[in-house]
Amino acid sequence: MNTIRAALVETYGEPPRYSSILEPHPEAGGEVVDVLAVGVHPVTRGAAAGLHYASPDRLPMVPGVDGVVRRADGSLAFVIARDTGTLAERILLNPARAIPVPGGADPAIVAATMNPLMSSWVVLRARVPFTPGQSVLVLGATGNAGSMAVKVAQHLGAGRVVAAGRNRARLDALVDDGADHVVPLTSDLEATGTALAASAADVDVVLDYVWGAPAEHAMRAILSARTDPAQVLDWVHIGSTGGDAIALDGAAIRSHALRISGSGFGSVSPSVYRNELPDAAAAVASGALVVRPRRYALADVEEAWAHVDEPGERTVIVL
Template sequence: MSMMKAAMVESFDEPPHLRSVPVPRPHSGKELVDVLAVGISHATRGAAAGKHYTSPKSLPALAGIDAVVRRKNGDLAFVMSPGTGSLAERILVDPKDLVPVPRGADPAVVAATMNAALSSWVALKARVHFEPGQSVLVIGATGNAGSSGVRVAKHLGAARVVAAGRNRERLDGLLAEGADELVPLTSDEAATAVAYATAAAEIDVVLDYVWGPPAEQAMQAILSARTEHTRILDWVQVGGTGGMSITLGGNALRHNALRISGSGFGSVIMEDADLPGLSAALASGLVGVRPHIVPLADVEKAWAHVDRPGERTVIVP
């Protein structure tokens, strides 16, 4: 029996451990591919800790939720595998789930950037059917996914992008990456509310990577300042760093054309998201996330690494 190395989640309280496991055998139309790079995103860590909605239902389980892979014919592809894992030397995939990656692209760069850009791309392409010329507010714009959202929105034709975040140095840097206006998030709630009201009162789409009480504060400030109450405001929850619940009064919904939705695995038809377009855009340098490359043999060290702003840990077998 052929064996391979894999990162296995054996306890939600520990990092994945390197283990030798059997190489899976192709079946039911599945294809065996070589894994080239796996990005360790917040979602990947959350799934391995039992804190994400894609977390495995039973253990042990293979870690990882996506990967850049190489097919038998040499073609590169990106694949999302929530619930089945990806952090191994080889994995089984359904060919229809493979997203082509341009030849010559750096697998580590694609692995570092794809997950970061995926949330905003999918939300704008397949969740709210964003139209070029609309305006976008990104809340939590100083993280990798949020800053990628600024670039993605501009790439897709946003006429105006407002970036909101706490890291002031990183926030200021977003002006060179596509942001037109900034909302500094501070402990001064009154000042933050004024900043939201000034910059985002007539926004069309909100990509919210924070949620929780900060989202409540932002909603109240924006809706209170809005003058065109019948103009649709699509508020898309794509992350929960500020909490997983909000309290929203019914008046906000009755008095405004507010549509709240979530974007993630299971909420969109991925065929509508034009992922090959995203892959090509990333390969050409759309999103600047630096890969911090770690070999699979050091997976436990990789799990302990704290990414710096603009960096993402990438494991290579």
């Protein structure tokens, strides 16, 4: 039987190896496509390490949760993997999960950008009733996904964007990317709460990439300072860099129009991705929303796995 080259995880906690697997074959409801570029995202690393809820129960596994592919008709598509990893020369694709990518787009840029972009894009387009002119707080704005969320909010018409994060230099740079106000998240909880209350008391949506204790303190500060407690505040949990749990006083929900939800694989249906991501891919292809790719060949996957991305950069395997 024919084989193809792929990355293969054989032991959790170790980087994938450059290896060979059986070549996929077309089957009813599926087509074989050529993989062009795959982003090495935090979720990709976490799933391959057995630390994510999307991690498979058995090894070996081909890592990769998404990628850019070329279909048989020559068109490009972005795919989100559900049943198979993407770090292989060819994969079996469910055509219903193919998001069109404009011809001429750089596959590596699309692969680097779509994952950090789509969390905020999907929230603002489909998970909450966001309308242009409303205000957005990005909590954890100095990571790749958080900094992209600032750009996405501005791109989708937010009237005001507040960026909060720990890296002061990165925060200051976000002013050029659409942030109207920046709030440093520091160990001084009182000063941080005062700053959040001053800048974000009446925001409409919070995109929370932090969660944990920092989100608890931010939530208390913002709710206590809201001008109108009946004004709806959509607080959307996306990431957990600050911890996996929060303690929430029930009075906060009874006394304020606070709606807490989450957004991620499982809570967002494939139909939402199909409907919302073509416009996101077009924005990436146009250059409006871009993360810089750090390119590696598939044969260098172990080196790629060891690379630590700089701000605004994402490791991408180019096939």
